[in-house]
């Protein structure tokens with residue numbers, strides 16, 4: 382990585398207003414003192430508070446992710462990584478790295494499949510939330526936690542996974558050449574400019590370029606899975622989710638999940654500042670089917686006939702075009718000497 386690009390996951394800048402106030406109060410004071418703030422500042426501050434203070438996943442939380450829907454998701458990820466590792470010549474010092482591992486469910490399912498293939502990597506998690514760190518540590522006793530990729534045992538090839546991680550990192554919004562900002566209207570937060578909106582995310586791009594830089598030095602492969610688009614485009618994709626429903630993005634900062642569509646073209650461009658290979662993105666449904674989720678569902682249903690309907694429903698939710706199958710994409714970033722992972726057409 383060039384010395385000019387900022388390392389990702391640096392500790393966020395010191396909060397301008399410390400003390401006992403709520404995040405809403407802090408953001409209001411910030412705007413009163415210094416004027417409107419960027420969408421990235423609002424989103425970054427809100428999500429830092431949100432993730433630091435709760436487990437947002439599952440029925441009792443705000444949203445459900447693919448690994449929480451079914452063990453089959455993590456199993457397919459594990460199978461893809463184990464196969465790629467096998468075809469890379471089974472390097473014995475490979476490390477498993479996950480960015481934003483949530484409850485650690487994906488890692489548990491993936492590592493179980495990898496172990497069956499003879500792959501037992503060191504486990505490293507990049508996680509900023511103390512609440513989720515605690516939950517992850519209950520399942521993953523021997524994992525190590527990091528604030529960034531930079532502290533992970535050097536020189537080892539990476540098998541890296543980021544599922545629904547990038548969507549939570551802050552974006553900026555632009556209307557023409559002008560940055561769209563968040564201002565106050567009385568007590569309420571409101572956007573400054575309206576119109577045809579473009580989004581970008583230096584923060585996401587910095588992480589993509591750091592992944593690529595690490596892969597270039599160490600070898601290995603990264604799977605980035607998220608909801609988003611294959612080509613950069615125009616549109617306001619920011620959304621807030623609370624209690625499994627969409628909410629007003631500017632209401633109650635820090636109490637609801639703020640995300641936006643991931644621009645895979647921008648991530649690929651950022652990664653390719655280093656000479657790595659990019660595979661995909663492909664649609665999640667196609668990818669899971671190519672990896673054999675259908676056969677896995679049949680086997681699981683046969684083993685637990687009482688759960689057959691649930692297993693079929695989970696497969697449909699992960700793969701169907703009108704559920705997660707089409708909106709979610711899978712992209713690989715890999716060292717140029719590593720093989721194309723399964724599930725990507727050449």
Ligand code: SAH
Nearest residue numbers: 432446481482483507508509510544545549
């Ligand atoms: N991958 C999990 C969880 C997705 S939720 C799953 O699929 O279920 C987003 C995850 O990213 C959470 O673990 C959250 O705490 C973490 N996260 C959010 N922002 C982060 C940041 N800036 N650095 C590291 N982790 C972050």
